[in-house]
Amino acid sequence: MLALDDVSIVYTTRSGPVQAVSGVTLSLPPGGSLGLVGESGCGKSTLALAALALLPAEARLAGGAVRLDGQDLAALPEAELRKLRWTRMAYVPQSAQNALVPVHSLRRQFRDTAAAHGMRSAEADERAAALLRRVELDAAVLDRFPHELSGGMRQRAMIALALLFGPSLLVADEPTTGLDVIVQRQVIDLLRDLRGEDGLALLFISHDIGVVAELCSHVAVLYAGKVMESGPTATVFSEPDHPYTMGLQRAFPDIRHPERSIVSIAGHPPRLSSPPKGCPFAPRCPFVQPVCRDTTPPLVAVSDARAVACHFVDEAAALRERARDPALWDEAA
């Protein structure tokens, strides 16, 4: 249903072009769930906007295509895109606090959205009440203003609003950022229940691999605008093939292995305005070899479902063994 084919996105900035995303290929089947993980600035939010054809004016699709059910979104005029938006693809943004219109009640926001697609107010009210109950909110919140709701209520209202037309794709960009853990849990549970319901496909963006592991059947690990590794979530996180995934995985506490120490990957992601030659992760990789700094490894399929962009993918098992040592990550870079 959603397919990103060799997508590259360039931002035009005062200091020159910035390649935010380069050559990303992803696909999300109907009812499926795909997680995008990576550090801040790895291009995951840009990809989310590209999937919705909502890139800001200073960003442009420099290559590749974004297809929704085979339809190239870049080829569609704005008027056609407008019809697709929210009816076919909806969006739960990072901050519900700022994404809801501050001066309008929720009812008004449901109605305005409905009106944009020719749905009458009475029907919108009815749908809104049902959806709010679905996200376990009282329908009375319809007459509240965003600032009168708690963070968790706002985010759930946001999800209810996203479901107004029963879209087939839901893009959620770090929907739990800024919420306390209990509320985060509620929002994640809600998304997990909704995923796959009526064939709803979920594109979930997060820096938290634990949440992605829970919500998504498939995952793509992004680094510096490129896919480092992709595949079924269960195997990618249990047997990471890319050193970056190995580091990322060990950067989060694991409740099943409390004795494991948490590592931080030394160094910073490269500046995308002047990307380094070779593998983008090379400057921070503890296993770096001369070839890594010269040649960019292509993303190659290692099995039916998995793909990895690393020169040493054949030695992944040995690297995984060495990656267990926390000291290794401290020494790198």
Added chain:
Amino acid sequence: MAFWLFAARRAAHTAVTLVLLLLFMYVLFRLVPGDPTTIMLGTGELPLEAQQRLRELWGLDRPQWQQFVTYAGNLLTGDLGMSFYFRRPVLEIVWPMLLNTLVLMTPVVVISIVLGVTLGTWLGWRRGERIEEIGAILALIPRALPVFWIGIVLLALFAYELRWFPIGGMRQAFFFPETWYQELPFFDIARHLVLPVAAGVLTSMADPLMIQRTALIEVKHEDFMVHARARGLSEGAQRRLARRNAFLPVLTYSAIMVGFAFGGQVLLEVVFNWPGMGRLMVNSVSQRDYPVAQATFFFMAAAVVTLNLLVDLAYGWLDPRIRHE
């Protein structure tokens, strides 16, 4: 309930402000050297005894605090005193001028704000386009020009050369309607209004326009605007949403603008020979006509303060976030 508490507190603030204002203006006018009698003496032909008699008659020889208490007390009963110059009650002098000024300034303010917000929204929405740069400059040009100059140019062109509009004043003496539309009530005043209103709008429009434009450019980048686009709102609906959210700073500015409108625009009134508050204000000051001068300034200041109160109350209605703080 919380709203009424807030409203009551704000109203009390306003009352205190007005009393202080009254005191301040009283002192200010007394600081001007000379008193009404010196002006009346003019060339000094009147004997000094007569001047002294006048001072006693008007109470100008009493201590200042006594004069103030008398003044404030009379004001509370609606008595603004007698004009030293016209020898008639102040209200009789000020009231018609205030009405004339409102006839002129109401259209100026309303058109300026409506046009300013509309054009400001339009320009802000097209931020970065060539037309936006040109539009912003065009809007600023008349603001940089003196209003009397614009007035004179308009008069020279449309009144003197083309003879479309009268050359000044508010009514034509002995106006005889010739066609049906000339018989409409206010037709005569309306045609006298066109040029001064045009000059006023040209100069007053730029501020609300630029404020709205700046606020709109900021609002455009808010998350909720991206979200509105994601929701499939039409461009018009998105723009209306941005306009609504960008309007609050203009509202604040409007209150001040409307308040000052009560004082009229002196230059506009002089150029177009409009019998309004601005001219009365200037004349009464130069004639040391304290009661009239104080009344005109007080009317204007009270209008500014009261409108600020109204806007503060309206804010809560326009921005629900404020209502609950």
